[in-house]
Amino acid sequence: MPNAGPVDFSGVWETAKLELVVLPEVAGKMTPEAQARADLFRKLADPVRDDPAKVCLIKGMPWTMLGRARNYPTEIIQYPDRIFMVFELYDQFRQVHLDGTPKPDDFGPSPSGWSTARWEGQELVVETTGLPVLNTFGVMQRTEEAKVTERWHLGQHPEFGQVLEVDITVDDPEIFAQPARAHQVFKRSAPGVVPGGYNCSSSLWDDHIDRRKAELKIKE
Amino acid sequence: MKKLALIALPIAALAIPASAHHSPASYDTTKRVQIQGAVQTAFFRNPHGHIDVQVKDARGKVQTWKVETSAANLLRRRGWVFSKVKPGVTGTFIGHPNKTVPNDIYLREIVFSDGTRFGDKGGNDNVLD
Numbered sequence: 001m002p003n004a005g006p007v008d009f010s011g012v013w014e015t016a017k018l019e020l021v022v023l024p025e026v027a028g029k030m031t032p033e034a035q036a037r038a039d040l041f042r043k044l045a046d047p048v049r050d051d052p053a054k055v056c057l058i059k060g061m062p063w064t065m066l067g068r069a070r071n072y073p074t075e076i077i078q079y080p081d082r083i084f085m086v087f088e089l090y091d092q093f094r095q096v097h098l099d100g101t102p103k104p105d106d107f108g109p110s111p112s113g114w115s116t117a118r119w120e121g122q123e124l125v126v127e128t129t130g131l132p133v134l135n136t137f138g139v140m141q142r143t144e145e146a147k148v149t150e151r152w153h154l155g156q157h158p159e160f161g162q163v164l165e166v167d168i169t170v171d172d173p174e175i176f177a178q179p180a181r182a183h184q185v186f187k188r189s190a191p192g193v194v195p196g197g198y199n200c201s202s203s204l205w206d207d208h209i210d211r212r213k214a215e216l217k218i219k220e
Numbered sequence: 221m222k223k224l225a226l227i228a229l230p231i232a233a234l235a236i237p238a239s240a241h242h243s244p245a246s247y248d249t250t251k252r253v254q255i256q257g258a259v260q261t262a263f264f265r266n267p268h269g270h271i272d273v274q275v276k277d278a279r280g281k282v283q284t285w286k287v288e289t290s291a292a293n294l295l296r297r298r299g300w301v302f303s304k305v306k307p308g309v310t311g312t313f314i315g316h317p318n319k320t321v322p323n324d325i326y327l328r329e330i331v332f333s334d335g336t337r338f339g340d341k342g343g344n345d346n347v348l349d
Contacts, residue, residue: 047245053267071294088293196293203265 005098007122007154009164010078012193013186016160018068020185024170025139028180031173038139045138052138056200058090059140060111061128062148062168065184073195074186076164083117088195096126103130109144126150146172160187247288247316247326254314255285255325262305264292271305271327273313286324287313290340300338305330 015021030038041050052059064087067074072089085094096115103114109132117126127149134142151167168182213220257275269289274282289295292302311332315325329339 051245056267069291069294071297193297198266198291198293200266203267206263206265 005078005080005119005124007119007124007152008078009076009083009124009152009154012073012075012189012195013164014073014189014193015067015070016157016163016185016187018070020183021066021068022181022183023066024062024168024176024180024182025141027182028170029177030141030175031177034141034175037135037137037141041135041138056090056204058092058111059134060142061094061113061131061146062150062170062182063140064092064094064112065150065166065168066182067184073189073193075195086195088198090200091198109133113148120151122153124150124152126152141172141175143172143174145174146170157185157187160185163187246318246320248319249316249326251317252314252328253317253325254312256310256312257285258310259305259307260284261307262302264289264295264300264302264305266291266293269295271313275323283323285313286321287315287327288325289327295338298338298340304332304336304338309333 025038058064067087067089069089072087074088075086077084077086079098081097081099083094083096083098085092085096087093092112094112094115096117098117100116100118102116107114107130109130111132113128114130115126115128117124119125127147129147131142131144131146131148133144134140147170149169149171153165155163155165157163164186166184166186168184170176170180170182172180212218255273255275257273260272260274262271263269269292271287271289273285273287275285276282295302309332311330313325313327314329314331315327318324318326329337331337
């Protein structure tokens with residue numbers, strides 16, 4: 001399928017190296033209120049029981065793009081008017097509107113939000129809004145006012161060959177005192193690798209059933 | 221049935237890891253232990269799986285060890301064949317010990333009694349996923 005843009009990002013990618021990932025909550029300067037919430041969470045939370053991965057939490061943008069786990073493929077399918085992204089991790093999905101289709105007035109906040117993009121030379125600039133509140137008590141926080149700007153470009157890395165670099169800026173004035181920076185480097189996945197299903201929530205259901213069986217004293 | 225023996229020895233000190241998909245907070249990734257035993261139950265799923273392993277301690281008493289695994293999708297790509305990990309199968313299970321809970325490890329490698337080995341592709345030992 002031909003793409004109309006100056007760069008074709010199509011293909012299967014994965015996080016190149018977790019040490020190359022820059023997170024906004026680490027690199028950015030939080031507002032005093034947001035910082036206080038993050039500090040309180042760090043102080044009170046049980047790092048084992050309160051791990052969001054244990055409840056299959058989909059944090060959404062910008063963290064959708066900032067996965068640090070290795071070997072999880074993300075496929076980019078690029079059409080002239082739209083880019084689709086399929087993430088194996090947590091079965092996530094994004095659409096980037098290259099034709100500038102505006103966010104509908106009745107668009108409900110969702111973890112991927114509404115993304116539009118424009119080309120600046122060889123760089124794709126993606127802007128995302130329409131994101132829901134995340135974590136009023138936690139380290140990774142977001143309000144509905146958040147705007148995430150990504151700048152995608154292809155590059156070469158001495159270890160990984162062709163890479164897709166994504167520079168991210170998070171504008172969320174109630175969370176960050178100034179726009180927070182984030183960064184991701186994707187490498188090409190090995191030939192034949194495709195995104196599979198993650199099906200995280202089935203483990204939650206299994207755990208629920210185990211608890212209910214115990215409550216109801218059901219033995220198999 | 222082969223005699224099962226409990227061995228819990230630190231194998232190597234590794235670099236302190238950065239956190240990955242799953243918080244490694246509950247496991248001491250600077251240490252490795254190995255246990256020998258028989259699979260009682262095994263569930264491979266995302267974000268993590270788990271195996272119960274029956275292990276005889278030094279006094280001959282059978283204890284159940286909890287073995288947490290990486291995500292099923294990742295293990296498949298690393299060549300793990302889940303049907304191999306079925307109840308009754310014996311082998312050596314190598315992983316990081318839980319910092320506070322006894323008889324609980326985060327699995328990195330299995331060496332079955334028939335010599336089959338399921339490991340961590342790429343040897344990236346400083347990441348728990």
